[in-house]
Amino acid sequence: MRGAAATLRHELIGLSGVLERNANLVKRYAWWELAFFVWSLANTLTIVFIAKGIHAAGGKLDVDRATTTLLIGAVIWSYLGVVFEILTETVAWERWEGTIEYTFMAPLARPIHLIGMGLFAVVYGVIRTAVLFAVIAGFFSLHLGGANFVAALVVLAVASVSFIGIGMMTAVLPLISPEKGMQMGFIAQGILGVYYSVSVLPQWMQWLSTISPATYALRGIRHAILDGYGVGAVWGDIWPLIVIGVVAIPLGLAIFGVGERHAKRHGKLKRSG
């Protein structure tokens, strides 16, 4: 019993180390963070202005609703990008800095290491996304009085579990292929239904969308913000997210474990250059 408590304490200290290091990196790269935030802001604006552009060109649509729909798609896309990027950096950044060998020879359970990265990604991603959402919403004077932000956050929190699991799967790619892994990770993000309903997609893409957590996250969040749905009303989107999350985390850990063994077998667990 005492041994288990000591092991748990050791792992929790290790997890705090992962969070602390990431916070230090954000602090040290503060200007880069600002630059990337401004880039995300500009990127999101170009998408969200599409609704006004269509209206100005004579298209008939509810501009506020279309703008909010695009805004949600753009900020969730940005959130996903942050979560996947941070998780992929579990390997990629450490390889770039050359610390990968020291980190991977340390006595910390890999699940704790990856969960630490995932936790940081979610906390950082939620803060960044909330600020991005607020700033863009300010640009368009959107009326969001009826929005249920609590339900939207609940959907995002549940979806994040799945995103962490999928992020773990993509995090292993730089271990297997240092040159192509990171790009493959981004391709693997192929999220469907970001700016439109999945019903407009070809049949095979619609089928894929049923196993993508982003489909349920986007639909649930849109219902919560656009229609003011509560947690109960979006349960139809929450339960598939729970199911995908329960599968994605162990699967992500298992795939990462296989990748790590492959890297150790073939000598790929090393710094770049």
Next chain:
Amino acid sequence: MIAVEVHNLRKEFLRRDAERSGLRRRRRRVPALEDVSFSIARGECVAILGQNGSGKSTLVRLLSTLLLHDGGSAHVFGHDVFCEQRAVQRLVNRVSVEASFFKKMSSAENLSYAARFYGMTAAETRDRIPMILERVGFPVRRKHEAMEHLSRGMQQKVSLARALLTSPVLLLLDEPTTGLDPRSKREVQDFIREVWASHDATILLCTHDLAEAEALADRVGILDRGRLLCLESADELKERFGSETLEEAFFAATGREFEQENDDAERGVFA
């Protein structure tokens, strides 16, 4: 007590040939270590000499649990390196030729990160980090400066501090002084000597610096093309090969001349 026991350890890597066979490049197996056997007693300092590509770094990376072997066995204080990785990881730390840090982070932040993985809390590292930095001769007032602003010698001192912070009983030193200026090299060597004398550590030093090996180690091994040719005291090596210097003994053991010493770099072996 035996600290390290290695028996017939073997490691190969797959390498792609430059020539293509159809659309694909052919792959070939390149041995990095071939049936390497040796043991190190607790508290002993053993140096492994070898040129680039001889397999020194592969040996260190195998003992650090960063590689899986293809044959043979390795034990650290009785723990199987490949089956009891967590137990081994708690006992081992290393210093390699590259200091390897998050360059924008300070030495204090980098050391904290490393220490957490070994179970050290923030309260513990707050006192310990300045103490250990002082011990390696690093100016403590610079502990909040980004690593990228420190000289190579300073970075290597922080690397030594990182290894010692976790109190390893087996210290793996992989060319720790390569690329340092003479003064920094001397300081690092003095510190290794001090740690060895004052700390209950067993040291495996991989180097291609013959003078360093002779000055620091109890026994010197010669690793050539993945094979450990001998492992004896420097005096015994010189006597065995009828040489006056360790350099002469090295060339006599490998059977090659100085002019041929580029060969191993061309082996393409993962070093």
